[in-house]
Amino acid sequence: MADHVITTNLADDSEAARILQAQRRRHIIGATIRYGILFAVGLIMLYPLIWLVGASFKTNSEIFAGPGFIPDSPTIAGYVQGWQTSTPYTFGRFFWNTFLIVIPKIIGTAISCTAVAYGFARFDFPGKKILFASLIATLLLPNVVTRIPQYLLFRDLGWLDSFLPLWVPSAFAGDAFFVFMLVQFLRAIPRDMEEAARVDGASTWQVLVFIVVPLLTPALISVCLFQFMWTMNDFLGPLIYISSVDKFPVSLALKLSIDTTEAFEWNRILAMSVLTILPALTVFFVAQKYFIEGISAGGVKG
Amino acid sequence: MSGDHRFLGLLYLSPYIIGLLVFTALPFLASFYLSFTDYNLMSTPTFVGIANYAKLLTADRTFKKSLSITLFYVFTTVPLKLAFALFIAVILNYKLKFINFFRTAFYVPSILGGSIAIAVMWRYLFADVGIVNMALQGIGFEPVNWFGDPTNALFTITLLRLWQFGSAMVIFLAALQSIDKSLYEAASIDGAGKFATFWHITMPLITPVIFFNLIMQMVQAFQEFNGPYIITQGGPLKSTYLLPLYIYEAAFKRFDMGYASAIAWVLFAIIMVLTLIAFWSSRHWVYYAGDKRS
Amino acid sequence: MARLQLRNLEKDYGGFKAVHGINLEVADGEFMVLVGPSGCAKSTTLRMIAGLERVTGGEIRIGDSLVNDKAPGERGIAMVFQNYALYPHMKVRKNLSFGLRLKRRPKEEIEQATHDVSNILEIGDYLERLPKQLSGGQAQRVAVGRALIKKPQVFLFDEPLSNLDAKLRASMRVRITDLHKQLKADGLQSTVVYVTHDQTEAMTMGDRICVMKEGRIMQVADPVKLYNRPANAFVAGFIGSPEMNLIDSKLDGRSLKIGGKVLELDDEMLSRLQPRGTDVTLGVRPQHFAVVGVDVANALDGRVSHVEFMGHEVYLYIRVEGQQVIAVVPANHYDRGKINGDAIRLAPQAGSAHLFDRASGENISLSNQA
Amino acid sequence: MARLQLRNLEKDYGGFKAVHGINLEVADGEFMVLVGPSGCAKSTTLRMIAGLERVTGGEIRIGDSLVNDKAPGERGIAMVFQNYALYPHMKVRKNLSFGLRLKRRPKEEIEQATHDVSNILEIGDYLERLPKQLSGGQAQRVAVGRALIKKPQVFLFDEPLSNLDAKLRASMRVRITDLHKQLKADGLQSTVVYVTHDQTEAMTMGDRICVMKEGRIMQVADPVKLYNRPANAFVAGFIGSPEMNLIDSKLDGRSLKIGGKVLELDDEMLSRLQPRGTDVTLGVRPQHFAVVGVDVANALDGRVSHVEFMGHEVYLYIRVEGQQVIAVVPANHYDRGKINGDAIRLAPQAGSAHLFDRASGENISLSNQA
Amino acid sequence: SNLRMSWWGGDSRHKATQVALKACGDKYGHTIAAEFTGWDGHLEKVTTQIAGGTEADIMQINWPWLPLFSINGDGFADLNQYKDIIDLSQWTKDDLAAGTMNGKLNGLSVSTTGRVFMFNKTALDKAGVAIPKTWDELFAAAKTLKTKVGPEAYPMNAVKETAVLLISLYTTQNTGKDLVDQKAKKVAWSAEELAKGIDFYGKLVKEGVVQTQKSVASEGNLNLFESPKWADGRISGSYEWDSTFSKYADPLKGQKLEPVSILKNTDAKTEGVYRKPSMVFSISKRSKDPKAAAQILNCLLNEPEGINAMGTARGLPASKIAAKTLIDGGKIEPEIVAANAIIMNGTGPTVSPLNEHPEVRAVFIDTLEEYAYGQIKSQEAAEAIIDGVNAVLKKF
Ligand SMILES: Nc1ncnc2c1ncn2[C@@H]1O[C@H](COP(=O)(O)OP(=O)(O)OP(=O)(O)O)[C@@H](O)[C@H]1O
Ligand SMILES: Nc1ncnc2c1ncn2[C@@H]1O[C@H](COP(=O)(O)OP(=O)(O)OP(=O)(O)O)[C@@H](O)[C@H]1O
């Protein structure tokens, strides 16, 4: 072996060692600053959540007595009373109703938005630009003013006091945001796999089901999560379209007893808020890997 | 796919097209029509031509004030939020331990954002004896009158939005991670420091997502409703009276749906124009990598 | 029957004409390589055959049936993509059998086929892996397997080796041609259209090579003929490494003027020459230059500008009358350090030079041999 | 002074030791190529020199000053990246001048420098283009220009040609070495460290070549020596194309046993042999096999399994005693169709064979020449 | 037949009303679907339903909404048509008038409510302050509190609506007139009169009787009953709806809250009590079976099944028989009875529902806020309010 043994001189060696040490120190300081910022910001971010959970175990009078989140005398009264509700139904019923809305809505959204995004991203056809523009335009108009006309529409369809108005439009790719998002994702995915499947004998529909959907899974998880959270939180829609209490979803049930001219029990409301957020949080924690990767993978490449 | 029939794509769009025709187009056009009417919700709308718009643009002082507040809000909140989201994303882009924890922590507020409990809590955080003021006093500042002072109140709403920077951050993070590391290395060999690298390399390369986030955040900010509605009720002195709140009150407090529609369409036009300007200007500042095939 | 025919095939990308009515016939069992510089529409042509790109003019026939309007899956073709395009969410086994499963073949048949193919390609050990767990070469074989399992009438390959490193590329090259021969020997249909821009692949793999340029076919021939008797300057320059020296010259009766130099044409050359005009291009492969002493007449003087040592041979970059010329000489004949900048004298080997018409690029020194 | 010295340089990637204390000295103005298989730490070494990777042990000196702790921008180096790493959002002009602008040099100076560099590299026409509007070769030249404009003491290249197609690679190779010579002639500092895994580049470009393997240096020598006198089996196999045939054999006094065959060693070989044990590897370059008739003694019998036509030469893949052997023979001697599957007899050329100790890999047939 | 009834409210109201509906439904053989929500969004819901013609048969309507939905009296069924079913004699003429729009009885007052003063007796006692009976005593109480307890002690609370009503009260006391002159469709007060009222509010602030708007707002727009300052007695008095008495009493925890008759000065022309139906029950004009709805309405308000089930979920009932039944049955806390008595016995001009028209309120509150923030003088404020209110009134 051809070696180049250069006799190393000791002074140089110690100089190099000193430099190494200094580098290590700088490295540690930099890391400390970064972690410091992150933890501080992280705490600020999470504080409200922590407070919310803590406060839901407080008594009513304590909730507004100080900014801390540890209850002096913890109570689960909020949960017990909240669960019972003032209606003939327990909160469980309202959760059930929510799922009756959320499940078809999510499924419908996932299916329709995927198909539509596929259509936009992978095909050329006359009128594509205009249709895409209409998609964006629907994002821009404040929906306060379309509420009444929409109500009249659903009245004429005979859908009032049913869950239909709450999920059917979404099942027809009514949530432009998701379509837009999925189109962006699809644009970032190379088409070769789909072409390979076409050559393998798949119809475009089979390509969508067997190839595109699996590839889109992370993005679809994000879509479902968003839709899930938004639907859980949506209050005005159910308020207007649902009249019968037995059909209330949780978002509405949460506000059921808040009459601003009357005292109401915050710990009960907070307790139920916690329960309401819980499914979304659970889903998020379980799916967070896919969720964030999903967004990352698709990125928004121009 | 390119080998297929010209109209096959429309087949996949059919859910959207049906939905558009059945559920979206009618209410959309109806509201446009209503903006030319006098409609109090009880009686049938009567056509009044451009009267609503005329009044709106000439005689309505509240509209002017609300519009200027809205513009101010949008033009402060959006850049702040984008900057903050970007800042944190840049930090998270370093190889870090607990990265999942941080990403989750920073993302959680975006999930909770819609909950009323949060709005209620916000009122509490920024109260005169709230935790924010306590913290300020703790580090030697005067407490701030957040909700009572017209110059501050809007800021609390801005902060509520900033707090929900997570979704924008995640998108930035994705973009940052897709930047070719060798560009940073090339820059460091060219003698660029951290700041120069960020300014000359990172920023230009993520302009597409800055642009995307800009549009999305702008659209959202222009439609900000919950914050002022729940937290400040538009006050004090209408300093948080954003246009969506005004539209809402015109429609459901004053039962002037025609007028509300007119405001909404003016707002629509403004967002549209700004979006178009953004799209147009993007040619000059957004760098698209652009793929070769169509 | 798995003959493939392209008749006046055209492709118009909304205004931009990528393929200008090409005609090509690939015989049953033939290994046809499409080669040409980037952007010459190799992929476009292949994708039209596959049905991935709409045909805007002409016909494609596979085994005599017109397939212009058939879906890709119904054409009896299989395709291997440049980056393999394996389905990332399916294990190798599923990747292989996807096509058969789509056709709802019986389970046993699918298993048998998977087994057979993985035996042939020696990928049996990876059947339960995901594509991302494969190395480049393994992934490449799976991609071939996915095509093979369908027993297609025509195989299409789009630069399947270009993502591999040089060593692997060399060994995969051998594997694919061996596989083709083996299939043929087994009596299986195996008409192949193979796209590459690498002329080494083209030369070593193809039964015939179709050289394309800007959406047109320049020559279709077997490798030896293509190498020895290029139809035009383009093909001559494209095939061979280092590329053929193309030297601007003037034809003047029996002699060739190159700058100030004059080269007498020998009888052999004159016998095959069919001159069109005086502006011609002399084509001599680098390997066909001999370095000669001053005593040899009819040679070109130049100056070495650059030398590349390649182990067993040396590339000499020489400036002759303002034009760059390359000569390849055995390494043991030359002393690297010395020659750089030196004067040198080159003589084209008899019988191996070509003359091309400058305007059309056509080889005007072929005719008599045809 | 732009000598570059690495002393006991180490790199530890949190537990995984990528570089095991290497020592290397690159003289002022020298063109040093680092070559080796993927993962052998070529890039890591280069990046430590550049300051992009923290040094975890040992020293780096550029022009005698210790630079371990200096920022990349302060080391007086310039680097050309594998994918060029051109700033995609800046026009070529800005790409070139970015470093100077950061240093707030006067406008005229920047313009002059840009002008000079674009003249040298002939990229003046593209100054107003974005990188994505450049072809591979153009982009490559811009990347070099960006390095050049800084007048660095040391140039670093990390596989700058690997993204180019074969033709372009060949011409860029020439361009870069010419440029290096020109700069040297102009009296400019131009010490170069050039990383590649392509042995053709290594052979043709380097004044000296440093062959690496798994974070260690295997041999540092000039190309001719490396090719003709590889220090070990690794270097022998790595350098040369197609690679040297390494045939397992047993040394038995004056003869070599290969499977059932026996090969007598000639005197020349015996004179340089310094045997260590009986397990040896016979190394013969494909070009150094002669195809001989049955009458020739001392040759190996085999069967051709595959033939590749390469234009002026043919690669024969031959199975000899269960081992794969490649021989390269001139194309005009062989008829392609016939030979496949045929028996063949190969004789190593006298004086060109090597013997390596099987255990250590060391070349045991060099010693007397040293 | 099948009917629907909609209302908003809190838990106790939801429970009580459902029981009452069941009882009354059983009695008349109707089934009544209950549609109830919290306060938030209820107006939108009803509005949307009315715009869509899908409102419930029986609706709980906020009194100020009457002119919004039915300025001509044709927004709801005219209950006069069902006087053989509903015993209208249980209501006072005032109550019926309050529910009448354009001569049509659009809603039946469910309960009468009004603003009363309430003081935290415990807190005032501690400072040695007697419960004020006049404005002057209120000012004096403020002075004493400041010295005895500290600068953070206030004997009264006035923000937003409460401030408006305090000013209205003072001005009504001075002029003997309500803000709205319903006949003339304009403001009854002159600018000077209103300005005086506003100055009075200014004085309340300046002398530390009430907190500044700015400092109230800084607390985060909390309701008074959520405020720690109220709970611990630093704010020891307010001017609130009598029906909400318990809500303010509850957080005090052992301290005694006392309803107090209207404060006034000796030269007041009237007590100026602000009295109104808290809410009305209306029947949809589109009801398929308005007679059945009327039966249920009468049952809820006038018949023992409804009365006993409903209890005081909507305050002390306006229906005489209901009030009597409950008081006799001891179902009402004495403080609420006392507070209500103050309202019922007080004197004052009839209050127009237009006082609480959202736009009228908005103009008043917004302009007052500008005054409170020192942006305009009281005279300007008064003029602005009068102009603004007149502009709204013109539409009716
Ligand atoms: N979808 C398209 N729309 C418009 N032009 C296209 C499209 N696809 C390809 N082209 C153009 O058609 C020509 C042929 O492209 P093609 O991809 O077939 O070339 P290629 O020979 O495969 O090149 P490469 O070796 O780079 O793969 C090119 O000029 C290309 O720019
Ligand atoms: N950041 C890192 N962390 C851990 N290991 C690393 C890192 N970077 C490189 N390595 C490892 O160090 C070794 C040397 O890598 P390096 O990139 O220097 O090889 P190379 O010779 O440049 O290979 P190639 O020819 O593929 O570019 C490899 O085994 C690699 O896996």
Ligand SMILES: [Mg+2]
């Ligand atoms: Mg191609």
Ligand SMILES: [Mg+2]
């Ligand atoms: Mg490398």
